[in-house]
Amino acid sequence: MPDPAAVRLGDSDLWITPECDVVSGPDEIIAGWGNTMRDGLGVRAGRGGVDVAVVGGLVLDPVLGVWATSIGISDGRIVCLGRAGNPDTMDGIGVVLDTGTAVFDARGLVVTPGGIDCHVHLLSPQVCDAGLAAGLTTLVTQDFGPVWNLGTNPPEAEAMMWAAFDAIPVNLAMLVRASSARPGPVERALAHGGAGLKIHEDVGAGPEQIRCALDIADRHDVQLAIHTDGLNEALSLEDTHAAFAGRTVHAYHIEGVGGGHAPNLLELAGRDRVLTSSTTPTVPFGAGAEAEHLAMTAAVHVLEPGTRTGDDEILRHRVREWTMAAESMLHDRGVIHMLSSDSQGMGRIGEVVRRAFQCADAMKAQDGAEPGPADNERVLRYLAKVTINPAITHGLAADVGSLEVGKLADLVLWTPELFAVRPELILKAGMPAWGSSGDGDGSTMMAEPVTVGPQFAAIGSAPAQTSLAFLARASLDAELPTRRRRARVQGCRDLTAADMVRNTRTGTVSVDAAAREVRLDGEPMRARPVERLAFSGSYLLG
């Protein structure tokens, strides 16, 4: 039975359908001439209403599910969800519109929380534009320009970045470099604007760095993101796991081509206290992935294959088609928790959200639909990987990651046809920060060429007004050159896989290099290369 309410996402075979509808019906709010959004009709004068309402959309949220509902926003935070209108003349109103309420008409649009990229190398400011244009509103970052710093250090650099980001409408959480056998420099950086820790093998990922970093993480309630010892020089995989000593970490690019124990990094996936993420170029698995990564790894990590002894060998051990083929399936089973970019450092920030849904579509094509309604469960599982799960992992979930009441109103509005590719509007704290708009000299706001670019919340001092500074407790009161509201990073240390929304499966992942095979609890994990990549060639100029 076809579901008449089901909405197809872009050119994919993914369909979502509302589990509940409080939009349509005889009291639907419609803006415009002679419609219901008028004083005394769907709107009331005085006696209270929300500041901002996003009316009539199909909410797609990793926690709330799929729900045709309006959203009420006051002081930049979500305060209610439900039917929008005037409770003086309409039944069942949850989002009260008064004559002072600013209304964004979301009818026909899909509304998701702003995306979170938890692995951003800020190697250029252009990274931020690309991320915003792809629906990202929160960045967990390292670096501060074209320098392979693998953290944001020292405090001078952190201060510079906070000053710069007052012009950029995204929430920012900066990881400081924790590849350090002594805590001094790390804690100093953490207390001057940091939000978490990063270990990277290019600057040291041995047992002393891991132990020292986790001691700091425990003291300050922040997360440690780790790129492990891919050379197995100081540690093998089980040694690294032993160095964690049962303490929670976030393991980056868990497939391994982004870096980490070769060839078996994937064996960290499925463990209770290892929260895992992928990076964009390997998800979903594609025919060109291996060839691209031979070129990409050498280019990014300063290798000279064919010239310098050993570079060929470590490259061949690191780039493995058969573990890439396992990764997409581990995502579909909910074993890998997050997807991130590794922007300009072996990944593409504009693809974080898109790649999540491309993977969902590819896995549906390979393994078939899951029990209904529609593809809601699968779509929500992948949405969680780029919204709520990175928020929980990095201690940001009190403020971002979903559209639950109380959170910052960072929303992305998409037309279903252009979903995951071209956002219609991005709201930061309920204000328009980025979106589609046409020629400024046009008689309508959508005269071609329609481009995706800044809106008013991206201009002047508005970004600082609409964006949060995520800070470790140690730097909450630090003197920083930002006018942003500060939000405390918290709740990072007691996390387990069970806290990862819709992606809670644990199990034994075994990597057999001789057989070139990955298994999950004995079941072979080998995805076919994606045959028809959705959200891509049907749209993009290049």
Next chain:
Amino acid sequence: MRLLPREQNRLQVFAAAELARRRRARGLLLSQAEAVALITDEVMEAARDGLDYAAVELRGYEILSAADVLEDVPRLIGRIELEALFADGHRLIVLHDPITNGRPPSLDADMAEPQWLEDGTPLQLANTSDVPIALTSHFHVFEANRRLKFDRRAAWGLRLAVAPGVKVVIEPGRTCEVRLVPFGGARVVRGHGGLVDGPLDAPGALEAAMALARERGYEGA
């Protein structure tokens, strides 16, 4: 040249359209962005060639068919808005599903009779004025234009039983039968025609509003 932002935008359309033309010439089917760019560019040039508005608009529907584009593209392109420079200046052209539709939508669709959502309360309304009067779904009919003649008392607390957004237009001198349903919610009416400004169900509210309506010359009060 001292190009203005609008002209730079025109060049962006051209560049994307030219990419699309070259790809098409190689036998490729066009993507969403390619198709929008090509249609936009060709329509703009039709105006540059001196065609009139109707001819330029029609041209927008003739440039690409489903056979010229990738499988999903006709569905992905809803409305294209663009502004072409005619002899009398810039004019907005709005193309509706231009790959699927062969021509612009007609304004003469037969939508005369509104669809009533429920039987409700029937009421006859006569437009005694010399202008058309349009009623909408959530307006308190009791307080509608004083030159509409009907049993005002019978319309107390009621609104049209139509879907939101529907307009019932009563031409000058004409009579129309409508269907009415009660307001929901707390039943407090503010604004509208200014006859109530308070709870519908308060004691004496109807009589006070009737008196005010008579005083202000409302037909049928």
